[in-house]
Amino acid sequence: MFKMTPNILKNLITEKATRLYPFEVRAPYDNVRGELTNDAEKCNFCGICAAKCPSQCITVDKKNATWQCEMFSCLFCGICVExxxxxSLTQELAHRKPVREKEIIFIQGEVKAKEIPNDSESR
Ligand code: SF4
Ligand code: SF4
Structure with a gap:
């Protein structure tokens, strides 16, 4: 007990080393690779991100302009963003909240009509 007393007194007067999470959340570090988002306005559904993803959790359907990511398999490596x-892909500074069910991010873009060449232009 006598050995602990200096430590107890020191801890009473110094700043706390822990936080009362989730009421007090630490600010994220710089360059943290957090929540993944895709901007449907910018995405052209080329599928490069899906081809590069090491955990194969991205599925792109160019024809129907859809992009989806199965978040349980995502490693947050950032390769798709790079x-x-x-x-069109970004990773937010904040980490994803814990979830209990499978989560899929689904993006529906604008399906572009196939361009039919004008007869007069093609001649
Ligand atoms: S998010 Fe994927 S599918 Fe969309 S433009 Fe970027 S690499 Fe292509
Ligand atoms: S962050 Fe990594 S694992 Fe997650 S979708 Fe992108 S490439 Fe795949």
Whole structure:
């Protein structure tokens, strides 16, 4: 007990080393690779991110302009973000909240009508 007393007194007067999570959340570090988001306005559904993803959790359907990511399999490695030519993928500074059910991010883009060449232009 006598050995502990200096430590107890020291801890009473110094700043706390822990936080009362989840009421007090620490600010994220710089360059943290957090929640993944895709901007449907920028994405051209090329599928490069899906080809590069090491955990194969991205599925892209170019024809129907859909993009989806199965978040339980995502490693938050950021390879998809780095490889996206349209810069439509971003990783937020905040980490994803814990979930109990399988979560899929689904993005529906605009399906572009196939361009039919004008007869007068093609001649
Ligand atoms: S997110 Fe980027 S790499 Fe992935 S399909 Fe869209 S444009 Fe292509
Ligand atoms: S962060 Fe990594 S694991 Fe997650 S979707 Fe992107 S490439 Fe795949």
């Amino acid at each position: 490889s996206c030519p349209k810069k």
